[in-house]
Amino acid sequence: MGSRLRAFGAFWYDFVIGDDWVIAAGVVIALLGTYLLSRAGVAAWWLLPLLIAVVLPTSLWRATRSR
Amino acid sequence: MTAGAWALFLAVFLACAVEAVEATTIVLAAGTARDWRSAMTGTGVALAALAVIVAVLGPAVSAIPLHDLRLLVGALLLVFGLQWLRKAILRASGHKALHDENRIYSEQLALAQSQAREAGESQARRRTPLVPDWYGFTLSFKGVLLEGLEVVFIVLTFGGNQHNVGLATIAAACAVLLIAGLGVAVRAPLARVPENTLKFVVGIMLTSFGALWGAEGAGARWPGSDAALLVLIPAVGLLALGLTAVLRRTGRPAARPAGNPAMTGQGAA
Numbered sequence: 001m002g003s004r005l006r007a008f009g010a011f012w013y014d015f016v017i018g019d020d021w022v023i024a025a026g027v028v029i030a031l032l033g034t035y036l037l038s039r040a041g042v043a044a045w046w047l048l049p050l051l052i053a054v055v056l057p058t059s060l061w062r063a064t065r066s067r
Numbered sequence: 068m069t070a071g072a073w074a075l076f077l078a079v080f081l082a083c084a085v086e087a088v089e090a091t092t093i094v095l096a097a098g099t100a101r102d103w104r105s106a107m108t109g110t111g112v113a114l115a116a117l118a119v120i121v122a123v124l125g126p127a128v129s130a131i132p133l134h135d136l137r138l139l140v141g142a143l144l145l146v147f148g149l150q151w152l153r154k155a156i157l158r159a160s161g162h163k164a165l166h167d168e169n170r171i172y173s174e175q176l177a178l179a180q181s182q183a184r185e186a187g188e189s190q191a192r193r194r195t196p197l198v199p200d201w202y203g204f205t206l207s208f209k210g211v212l213l214e215g216l217e218v219v220f221i222v223l224t225f226g227g228n229q230h231n232v233g234l235a236t237i238a239a240a241c242a243v244l245l246i247a248g249l250g251v252a253v254r255a256p257l258a259r260v261p262e263n264t265l266k267f268v269v270g271i272m273l274t275s276f277g278a279l280w281g282a283e284g285a286g287a288r289w290p291g292s293d294a295a296l297l298v299l300i301p302a303v304g305l306l307a308l309g310l311t312a313v314l315r316r317t318g319r320p321a322a323r324p325a326g327n328p329a330m331t332g333q334g335a336a
Contacts, residue, residue: 016143018150027145031138031285038286045287045295048278052149052303059153060310064162064317 020062026055071293074300075229078272079238082221085269086214087246093210095250102200109198109207117215124223138284140224141277148273152307155267160314218243228280271307275299 017024030051037044098106157163198204218239226235279289279296289295 016146018146020150020153023149023153024146027142027149027281031142031281034282034285034287043287044285045282045289047287048145048282049299049302052145052274052278053306056149056152056156056306057310059149060156060314063153063157064314 020059022059022062023055026051026058070297071229072231072234074296075225075231076234076238078269078276079221079225079235080242081269081272082225083218083239083242084246085266086217086221087243090211090214091246091250093214094207097203097206097210102203105198105200105203106207109204109209110211112204113208113211113215116212117219120216121219121223124219134284137228137280140228141279141281141284143277144224144273145277145281148270148275148277150270151266152270152274152303155263155270156307156311156314158263159267159311162314225276228276267307271300271304275303278303 030047034044034047037047094106094110097109154163222232222235222239226232229235275296278299279293282289291298
């Protein structure tokens with residue numbers, strides 16, 4: 001039972017988080033920031049493009065550095 | 068059709084084509100190594116199971132408030148898109164081995180053949196008219212169901228968000244029929260389909276759509292509304308191409324294909 005639960009958890013971790021947790025964490029933080037800025041009445045559309053411009057090179061750098 | 072409808076069609080078509088390539092490769096391996104009737108029965112049963120899942124999931128998805136759906140789907144698409152793009156860039160720049168459908172086909176073939184030897188006569192005793200070989204059936208069923216679920220997810224999320232599930236379904240059907248037709252025609256690994264190029268493009272589309280919907284779901288308003296995609300998609304594409312070019316010039320490439328830009332994915336994907 002325990003191993004099945006672990007396998008189930010590992011499947012979802014691999015499915016959602018994937019090879020680099022930084023991407024998922026960055027997306028969550030940027031969406032939270034977008035929500036908070038929007039609630040405060042500040043234009044926040046630029047935050048996710050900024051996330052893409054920062055997280056993608058960072059993740060690639062992490063991948064090539066570890067090889 | 069409007070520009071938005073074309074963008075939806077293209078995104079769904081490309082994303083579903085990638086999934087179809089993977090499913091078709093598995094079915095071809097199962098059919099070649101084991102038994103075509105079992106492989107095709109497995110495929111048919113998996114498609115029937117998918118139809119039931121769509122019938123159950125469809126209304127459930129449409130009942131979710133659009134705002135919340137956009138936030139959830141946008142977040143998932145953004146994560147998936149960035150992951151796809153990351154892998155495609157690493158492969159295109161030679162820092163990661165290309166996704167070789169030939170190798171996958173050979174591995175599936177060898178596995179299926181070794182299972183056939185081990186099963187021996189006990190396998191023959193369990194034969195049924197529709198499924199002479201249960202291993203071939205299971206292999207096909209599993210491959211088609213898993214990849215098919217991803218196709219369903221793509222259709223429901225993309226189509227649901229754009230209020231055009233019908234168009235998304237047509238795009239998915241076109242992609243699946245095209246790839247399946249190619250598979251039937253060649254009955255060989257789909258290595259000639261440039262999967263990495265496809266993944267590169269799909270990664271750009273998923274990332275762009277994810278950013279658009281995610282931000283809207285979180286309460287932001289894009290300048291130009293959906294037309295912002297016309298800037299987002301080329302911008303993400305340029306960023307990805309730029310990063311690929313930089314990575315090609317730097318670092319220690321581990322699997323760069325000789326004399327062949329990996330972006331073409333020729334011979335492997």
